Every structure is written in C-alpha cells, then in structure tokens.
Amino acid sequence: MATVQWFIKCGLTAAVLLLACGFATARFGQGLQLPSTTTRDGSLITLNRYAKEPIPDVVLVGSSLTFRLKEEYFATTNLRNLALAGGSPVTGLEIVANQPRLPRIVLVETNVLSRATDEVLVDRYSRKRNAEPLFLRPVRVVVASYESWLHAPVTQAQASSAHARLLKQPPSNFDNHVYVDRAVQQSNTEDPTVATQINVQKIERLIFALEQRGARVLLFQLPLSKELEDARFAKITRGIVHAQFPDSGRWLTIDASHSELRWADGVHLDERSALIVVQSIDRAISCCF
C-alpha cells in the first residue's frame, strides 16, 4: 500500500507540474526570448522569429561572418538576418525558399560555402504545422525573465546614438596577428572545392526557384583581411562562385573602405566595422526598392 501511495504522490506531482507548464505555454506562448547557451540556440531564436512574424522585405542569409551584422545596425527597416553562426548560407536560403511567402530581396553571403546544409533546421522550419513545443522550459523562462528585467532593451534612439558614437571613433588598434595567423593557417589547410561546388549548384537551383516566385536574390562577399583574402580557402571559394555567377548584376557591391575595417578575431568584423559594412549594404539595397 505504501508503495502504491508513493507512486501516486510522485506521479501526481509530475502531472501537476507538467500541466502547469502546459497551461503557462498555452496562456503566454513562447514569446519570451530564452537565454542561448550556444550559437545554435541564438540561431534558433532568429529562425523562430522569422517563422512567426510577418515576412520582412529583406533577408540576409550567411555564415557567422554575416551573423555579426546585427539587424539594429541597419537603416533599412523590415530586415531580418538569418545568418547561422557555424552554419551554411544554404540552410538559411532553403528555409526562406520553403516558406509560403517570400521577402522582396534575399541577400546571400558567399564567403563560406564549404559547410553542409543543416537538414534538421531546414526540416524544422519548413514544415507547415506549428512547431511550437507543448511545454515551456521553466528554468530558462525564469532566467530569461530575470535577464529581461536586468537588461531592458535600448530604444532605437539610444541605439542610433551609440552607433554614431562608435563610428566617430578611430578604427581599433587591437593586435590580432595571433588570430590572423591561426585563421590563415586553417584556411590554407582546408580544401573547400567539392563542398563549395555542391553548395553553389544548390544556391543556383534555389535562386531560380525564388526568382520564379518573384523574389530578387543578390549575392555578396563580406570583406576579409588581406591575409585571409589571399589564403587558399577564400581564393578557391571566390573562383568557384564567380565562375558559376559571372553576371555582375547578380552581385551586391559593398564599397566600404578596407582601411577602416578590422577583424579583431582574425575572421569576423568588429562592431565598428560591421556598422560600416551595414551602411554600405544599406546604400546598395536602397536602389532596389
């Protein structure tokens, strides 16, 4: 009898907690932005927003290089950055192409095309049904609430003035040669030929499908440091992509002054440089509207 009582109490407690979380999820939804412990978590937050909110006018897809171009840096309103840190631009492009409605312009970064498509993500965000889980994660929701309370989001005006201040500063003089050397060494070891060729063909197919449905697709290459531009990985990737897409009208021109840009970790633009590049993208796409 004691055994049965033990199991009833245990089971009821579990059931009550599950019901409470289920009720809270149904009542409040998954609106609260949960803290991300990995870069993939961060990507999921962006993709969740894309799947739920109205389709924007402009979408960027890319790798971690584009991930640094934060949406709040752009003057272009109604823009989403679906770049996946550690991921492939093709993943984002395929997710966009699988949606029932399309943005007007899709910008595709072509610096890193050696990574495979994340089929799990594509499948998850391509399904028609509502992929929202039944239960929220109580611990993460508590932490998210606390973090939201602690760090209230800045207003548009505050963000703009912070960006303006940053742009007035001189370029960083941080000595990044250790990171550059490492990145160059890695870039010279890796041969991206096969994977890039496969991805470039996928991109071509997806561009065709997207443009058939009325969207405009532009490719772009983010500026890299001189050393990295000359490394094997970048040279091979550039060669393959430009051979496949030779039409200059297909390319978005980024006219940011190279001398103003810095890559603190050797690969990714620092915040000021990202702002400069974003301004250049803003200028380039303004003529498309």
Added chain:
Amino acid sequence: MTFTSWQFGIFVAVVFGVYYLPALRALQVQLLVVASLFFYSYGQPELLPLLAVAVFGTYLFLILALRNRSIWLPMGIAFNLALLAFFKYKFLFVDATSSALVGEAPIDFLLRLPLPIGISFFVFHNISLLVDLTKQKDAPSFASVFLYIIFFPQLVSGPITRAGMFIPQMGPKFLSDVQYVDAARWILIGYFFKLYVANNLNEMTFYMSFPLYETLQTQDRWLLVFLYSYQIYADFFGYSAIAIGLGMLFGYRLPINFNLPYTSKSFSEFWTRWHMSLSSWLRTYLYIPLGGNQKGITRTYLNLMIVMGLGGLWHGAGLSYLMWGTLHGLLLVMERPLLGRLQSIDSTVFKTAQMCFVFLCVSMLWIFFKLPHFDQAIGYLTGMFVPSTSPNPPKLFYNLALLYSLPVIIQHFAPRALFERRLRGTEPFLYGAMAALMYLEAGPETAFIYFQF
C-alpha cells in the same frame, strides 16, 4: 541503444514483463542473456562475435584454471588484457588514417573495427571472474558466467561488479520481491542527473573544446572547469544510478559507485567515494597483488603511482589520461605522510578548506579528461592563469549555470538530517518534481561520457 532513448524504455518494459512470467521462471538467466545480447548488438551487430570471443574464451580459461590455476589463470588474464590492448591501444602503433594499415586484409579488418562499447568494463569483469572463481572448486554454469559479463544495465559503463558478489545472487526471482520504490528512486535520480544536470551543463562546457576555449575570458575558463566537474559527476552518477535501479527491477543488487565524492577532505578519501567499483577493482586486483602498503614506504608510493597511472591509461591511450592518473597518484603520494596530522586537526574551517582544496585539484585534473589532446589541455590550463585577450568572448549565463549545477551542490552539501527526518514525507513529491523537470528542462541529447571508455 542508449539509456535515454525511447527504444530503451520499450526494451526494458518488454524484458521486465516477460522476465517475471511464471512459465519462464526457470529460464530467467537465459532470458537476461538474450536480452543483453540484443541490447549490445542493437546498432552494432558486427561486434557480437568479439563479445562471443571474450565470453567463450574467458569461460574456457576458467574451466582450465580450475584444473591448473598457476598456468591458466595468468593466461586467461593475459587473454583479456590482450583484447583490451588490441582495441584500445592499437592506434598507438599503427596509423589510423592510412588506407592499408598493415597490408594484410584480415588484420586490417580487425584493426578497423570500432572500439567495442564497454570493452574496458567487461574485460575487468572477466578478470574478476577468473581470479575469484578459480579459488573455488566448482565452475559456475556457462549461462551464469555469460550473464555476469553482459548483464545489460552494467555492460556499457559498469558499475564494475565482483563475480563473487554477482553470481551468488542468481536464482529464481519473483515479482513480489521487487523493491519498486527503491528502484524508482535510483532510476529517477539517475535520469534527472543525466538529463537535467549533465546534458544542460554540456552545452556550456562545450566551450572548453579546442579551439573554442581560445575565445573564453579567464574567469569563464575557471567557471567551466567547475561546471565540467559537476557535469562529469552528474553524467556518471546518473548512469550508475540508472544501472542500479534497473538491476533492482530484475532482482540484482549492483554496487554503489559514488558516495558524495566532492565532500572528500583528502585525495585518498576521494578515491573511496568516486567510481568506487573501479577503485575497489584496482585495489583488489592490482594494488594488493603489487604488494600494497606491506613492502615499505618507497614501494607503497611506487605501487600507488603504478596503479593510478594504469588507471589513467585504462580510460584511453593518450598522454592526457596518463597524466591525469599519474598526477592523482602524485597527490596521493604527497598527502600520505601528512594524512594523520591533517585528520587530527579538529576545525570546521580547516576541514572546509581541505574539502575546497581537494575539489579544486580534482576539478583542474578533469581538464585532461575533457581535452585528451595533451597540448590542448596544457593550453587550456595555461589560459586559466593569464588575462584573456579574446575580442569576442562568448556570453555564459552564470545564473543558468548555477541552476543546472544546483542538484549536485544540494546532494553534496544539504544536511542529511533535513532529508532523512524532516523532509521524509515530501520525498515522493520531490521525485515527482524531478521527473517533471527532467522532461521539461532536459538538455540536448548527448552520449554518456563514460561510454567512450
């Protein structure tokens, strides 16, 4: 088939249902053998012949050693150690990336076989079996030996059970004898520690891997070392607890593997609380045969170093594992002459300081576990003592880290009396909450850390 998969849940339910059918009571051992074979071969059937070689070979040596122990016992042990050495240390001698390893097709085929899951554990079972059972006159049945070696709850990662403890438990089992509440307690706490603590902390300690750790701030390197300490405990304690609970469901008591190791006030105490079944095995079958502490101080120290060094290498063929074991050995040697004096100091503050010191050292040495490439481990360690220059450090949520580590901290440091007396009545509610939380807040699926050994 992992313990955390739904296939495993169905597997256990089916085996449990059939196991207690009155008509099959005489075949319970055989049924568990078949179930264990199914469990082992699920997804990796090509390794069944190897398991068969290990079991049949060991049984043959057991029978022979019962006739002439002095000759066949060492041969049997050598046979098992050779199996372990072949699969675990082969790539120390051949280049794994080469298209033709030695040029002989059959040998290349063997060399290319993956590391059989659980080999380190079942080889230790086999040696225990040979040493313990050859001291008596009668050989146990083949089915008993088979079940002892491959009993599925303990097959992959232990606890390492002594033959003398397991085989006498074999006999008819009845449904009415099952201690359901005890089994549920072990299984629930095991899954809770694995899914809630270990899998969530794993998302954070992922940043300890190379080259990601280069981006960490110095204080985060320290934090992650402690988080990994909690993670590896939660992961392995979780596995062992599930194994013990499953063993109970089938009428077998498996040895307890952990006893609040992070409350240890000395390194020797730590090794009586951490992976107790391995420590006990090494003491019985290695330290004592080497002479233990009976052959003078120098020999005792040497024996400690040998045992800990080999214990490190048992985890894998790498300089990092050797370093981990050797450094633990060194700590044991260094504290040994001081142990009596340290234990005589009756001060809470001093004992707390001792506990913190042991935890700090043990945690730092886990770096060699997390980063089996020695130079990467050293790189991580070095970075803990120099200011970080990383321009883009990842953001770690300290509050989340605390909330995921809390079960380990509470388990270790909450006053026993509080749970044993005052909160006794709330126990089923607590386990119910753990059951809900491990479902709601489970971290991403990851393999048990000790599966790789």
